[in-house]
Amino acid sequence: MFQDRLQALLVPALQAAFSELFNHALDARSVGFQATRPEFEGDVTINVFPFLKQSGKGPEQTAQAIGEHLKAKVPIVERFNVMKGFLNIVIADSYWFGFLQEAATQDILEFPPTGKRVMVEYASPNTNKPLHLGHLRNIFLGYSVSRILKSAGHEVIKVQVINDRGIHICKSMLAWQKFGKGETPDSAGVKGDKLVGKYYVEFDKAYKAEIEALVIGGRSKEDAEKEAPIMLEAQEMLLKWEANDPDVRTLWEKMNGWVYEGFEATYKRAGVDFDKNYYESQTYVLGKNDVLEGLKKGVFYEKDGAVWVDNTKEGLDEKVLLRRDGTSVYMTQDIGTAIKRFEEYPGLSKLIYTVGNEQDYHFKVLFIILKKLGFAWADELFHLSYGMVDLPTGKMKSREGTVVDADDLIEEVVSEARKTGEQLSKLDDISEAEKAELFETIGLAALKYYLLKVDPKKRMLFDPAASIDLQGHTGPFIQYTYARINSLLRKAGTMAQWMHDPKSAWPLLPEERAVIKLLHQFPTVLDEAATKLEPSAIANHSYELVKAYNSFYQAIPVMKEEDAAKREFRIALSATVASVTRKAMWCLGIEVPERM
RNA sequence: GGUCCCGUAGCUCAGCUGGAUAGAGCAUCAGCCUUCUAAGCUGACGGUCGUUGGUUCGAAUCCAACCGGGAUCGCCA
CATH class of the missing domain: 3.30.1360.70 (Arginyl tRNA synthetase N-terminal domain)
Incomplete structure (x- = not known):
């Protein structure tokens, strides 16, 4: 570095x-x-x-x-x-000239291969409802981390866990059966995940109505919640699913299929992808044997017929790993899934779970358990814990309908980018298709940068107005600087290669020096971002860099400079800022446009 | 109640492995487009870094207590 x-x-x-x-x-x-x-x-x-x-x-x-x-x-x-x-x-200036020479000819944000394989899990949606703002923070964060690690020389495997089974999807299935009248995404003209989400809400409505009726009939609220027929029916459906009932399985596959298409569309638009999907329906049986083996080895113990782990020495509590009836809990699956991943990917040196901080305790316990089971790699597990996203009106609550839908949000930021773009009317000579693509790029940059510039660990406030802002400390500001440099480079034509010649060097101007120093620091920032898994470090340094460049651009002529050597040096400086910025944005999962 | 996280300008955030007069953006106000994209630049205004103690030559940064906000502590997922 x-x-x-x-x-x-x-x-x-x-x-x-x-x-x-x-x-x-x-x-x-x-x-x-x-x-x-x-x-x-x-x-x-x-x-x-x-x-x-x-x-x-x-x-x-x-x-x-x-x-x-x-x-x-x-x-x-x-x-x-x-x-x-x-x-x-x-x-000495010669040091800075020499550095720029290198930065101009090689990618300073690409480290030599480390030979390490890292798995990053960064999405774990339930299949009963569409993705929302919280998922977006999770997804953008994990995707960015995987790109940062890749730039830092690691081999990265991106995975998601799909929670495709359980009572939640049965609720949607049941409500669709009862009230759906055979409706499909095509017939309704909505995305599959939205349709399934709609029936999840339908279930909840029907359930609440039944509870109310029972309470009026004299039942206590708690009893009513347990006895509501539609809930009993959903539980029955879950049992049938576990028993491989063909009808239930067929319906399950159909509705999950709708959801996957919907998720896929959202991921595609958001510009993220995965190397592998883990489905809970396949992994939920894992872990049981590992727990039983742990019991044999005396790592766990039996009490009241259930299997427990005692983490009181670690300052935590006791925790059930197998119920009295021998069935698994969530933790059991996670134990099994972790073990499976290290079997599937030999030489895996690190496993990062990008999951919200409400699960801090869960992961603490999980890692301790795997350590107790004697897996050497247990020390290489990491919970990338991110804070909740709040709205100006308070917390997002699905029950209260205050959830910000991911698709709607993306649509909004893109249309805001369009509004501004057309107002500025710098783009009258390009096609509608190109414009559409450009506004997509700008809108998504605004949203991604807004979510990534904050330290992931911290709870953050999502201000809709600020998230679509295109000025100041924003993604589009960075894109703008990139586009501006590109325009400059187009004017410069085929770029004459600037070469640092110590004999003919001149004193660097303060504006030039400031930009070079920020470039010089960037590899260290990448290293830090990769170590601490903090895309915000890249985001903030990118901003510092383009801000310094804009000051330089404002004050110092580039193409207008008459001294050819100086002119070429400034072109090289500009080109380097552009390419480093492009790579830094790549690390955030943000694209940069050639013009805007 | 136990454990964990957070509290910096009106708002949103940087800075936190201790170091110089605590920085940005937004908002407000004042300038800068006949010269490389004004989605830009320059400047002004704005702070008892939650409070109180402690450690230190030096604390926004480390420690303790308190106040305020949040998360979590199921044979749920």
């Missing part, structure tokens, strides 16, 4: 300075470089306060002594200044 390379040049020199000046060994890890604050002259800053004990001198003298030593010994240290305990170092 380039940041590391600069440090690699400076740290040993600093250590040498230390032993010569103060006769003291300096631990490389204790050295912290920081970017020099803009109000001072310099590129990197060393804070000497931590070294005062060893130097035995005051901050100014210490910094001054180190600065003089570095300037004498390190060619790229051009000059320095001391402000209190801060040693601000100016790195």
